[in-house]
Amino acid sequence: MTRREAATAARKKQIISAAITLLAERGYQATTFEAICDEAxxxxxxxxxxxxxxxDELFTAVADQIVADGEAWMRLAIESVAGTRDLLAAVIRANVAFIAGHSQKVRALRQIILNGGLGNWERHHLESLRQLVRLFVRGQGDGVFRAFDPQVMAAAVRASIDGAAPLLSTGLDPSMYANELVELFDRSTRAESRDIGPAHDGSRRGNR
Known part of the structure; x- marks a missing residue:
């Protein structure tokens, strides 16, 4: 990267960071270019x-950055996880942990979505659903998950994760929330509970 490219990337990061702060603290309408100038x-x-x-272009970049940060967080959390049952648990826990640990970014993204940025968000949301569908199809192929519609289950998981933000903002323990979701979807998806141990023990049939 040249010095000019580095300077451009740094300035964009500065602007996006200021926009996230303002969106989270003051809301969409108050996040003007003038306010961003002051903040940055x-x-x-x-x-x-x-x-x-x-x-709109700036807020698209903001949404893309927040999603990229979340994806980077997820990769670190699940990179060493093997087996589809353990992977599902890790995905749920990592998502909830990101929401709990990055509340400002989550509030900023919500402001964008609620004020006309839904179209851009749909692209990221659909990709997240596709990843979950692939996980469920893989687990069903391995015999780890029971027969169900992967798209419906993916939508249920995603909605349950996304529903964490307002509850966590009231002080609900994120670990408890994540544990409940892991237990709920482990029971909902596993093939035969008598043959497969708890989610934290790993998916033996998936570790091929």
């Missing part, structure tokens, strides 16, 4: 419009 310590709106031609 920029001297002129031109330093924003040079990189982002409109508010």
């Amino acid at each position: 310590g920029l001297s002129s709106k031109r330093l924003i419009t040079y990189h982002f031609s409109s508010k």
Whole structure:
């Protein structure tokens, strides 16, 4: 990366970071270019419009960055996990942990979605569902998961994870929430409870 490219990337990161803070703390309408300038310590709106031609373009970049941060978090959490049952548990726990540990980003993303950014969010949401569907299909092929519609189960898992944010904001313990979801979906998906041990023991039939 050249010095110019590095400087451009750093400025974009600075602007996106300021936008996330404002979205989370003040809301969508108050997150203007003027407010972002103040928050980021920029001297002129031109330093924003040079990189982002409109508010929509900036907020698309904000959403993409938050999702990328979440995906990076997930990769670290699940990279050493083998077996589909353990992987499902790890995905649930990592998602809830990200929501609990990055509440500002989660609130900022919610502001974007609630104020017209749903189209951009749908792209990320559908990819998340596709990943869960692939996990369930793989587990069913291994005989670890029972027969069910992978798309329906993926939607149920995703909705349960996404529903964590408002509850965690009231002080609910994220570990407890994650544990309950892991238990719920382990019981809902496993092939035969008498033949397969607890989720934390691993999926023996999936470790091939």
